[in-house]
Amino acid sequence: MAKKTVKDLDVKGKKVIVRADLNVPHKGSEITNDNRVKAAVPTLKYLVDNGAKVILMSHLGKVKTEEDKAKNDLGIVAPRLQELLPEATVKFCPVTRGAELEEMVAALQPGEILLMQNTRYEKGESKNDPELGQYWASLGDMFVEDAFGSVHRAHASTVGIPSNLPENALGFLVEKEVTMLGRAVDEPVSPFVAILGGAKVSDKIAVIENMLDKADKVIVGGGMAYTFMKAMGHEVGNSLLEEDKIELAKTIMAKGGDKLILPVDNVVADKFANDAEVKVVDRDIPEGWMGLDIGPKSIELFKETLQGAKTVVWNGPMGVFEMPNFAKGTLAVCEAISELPDAVTVIGGGDSAAAAIQLGFEDKFSHISTGGGASLEYMEGKVLPGIAIITEA
Known part of the structure; x- marks a missing residue:
């Protein structure tokens, strides 16, 4: 199963959507185990070092109610990611679609990472809603799959986006898992x-x-x-x-x-x-x-x-x-x-x-x-x- 990897992409100056697995265990805003954040770093570092503008996506927990949304706000991961990637600028967008997200994407500079809010805030995520996959894909030029914990699910962020972005590849984490x-x-x-x-x-x-x-x-x-x-x-x-x-x-x-x-x-x-x-x-x-x-x-x-x-x-x-x-x-x-x-x-x-x-x-x-x-x-x-x-x- 030979797939393209991130090294096969010319990422310089491009907006690269990365699906990572940042589904960390946490108590309130405190991350109790940051292994998954650390596992995402090699691919993100490679992209930052090579001048990509990174749009980072992940789910966090199960989101069925408004209470779940408040409990599983992905914003808690941004400070830890910044500590692990001091050479990058990590920003957080609190929404999953709309003007605020689009403006933050447009303002991205090479070497910056924009972490988007929990993908499961969108009801269409787990149903692989075609419109949602198309919308998210429209934000970037390329897609990198680096969330091995989610590749067995046909969701909008794992299948919908790459269906609409022919320039796609595996990140280092998923490449190692598959190998x-x-x-x-x-x-x-x-x-x-x-x-x-x-x-x-x-x-x-x-x-x-x-x-x-x-x-x-x-x-x-x-x-x-x-x-x-x-x-x-x-x-x-x-x-x-x-x-x-x-x-x-x-x-x-x-x-x-x-x-x-x-x-x-x-x-x-x-x-x-x-x-x-x-x-x-x-x-x-x-x-x-x-x-x-x-x-x-x-x-x-x-x-x-x-x-x-x-x-x-x-x-x-x-x-x-x-x-x-x-x-x-x-x-x-x-x-x-x-x-x-x-x-x-x-x-x-x-x-x-x-x-x-x-x-x-x-x-x-x-x-x-x-x-x-x-x-x-x-x-x-x-x-x-x-x-x-x-x-x-």
């Missing part, structure tokens, strides 16, 4: 091991099936493993269970055969709390107890399965890693992957990325994806509309 996920999922070096965790089988059905076609081994942990255990005829106590997915789990197990690696023991608790009474049991979980992590035998089995792997893709934690007593499985998987010599190791965003960062493994992987939903859909083998629309190189 690394492509290497891991589409062109893996064998042995290829996929590790899938998280709460529900229903969230990961397509990923499990796609990975069983591509990988040498598929390890399944986390809450969704209990549906498989029930499908094998084991008792799961009060563990997370999708009764309506038991037959599907049987079908997946039949298809997977010895490719599919499931936990052989569990860390169980008498309540969903870090201070719960805890014990380790094999596959049958007693009534009144719930599985909250994989057990020591499963950790050894998963480590053994990972031995010699040259490509590893991981999506979803092995247990309730937010509670220290149930983080051991996820921590052990992190360690085992991080110690593989010469392997391409990719975390597909979301909770597994949060776990790796929280547990101190941020620099130990080839790549940690910035988009949970987008990387999951990539692993399912789906087309990502925000990337598909970008001009081929």
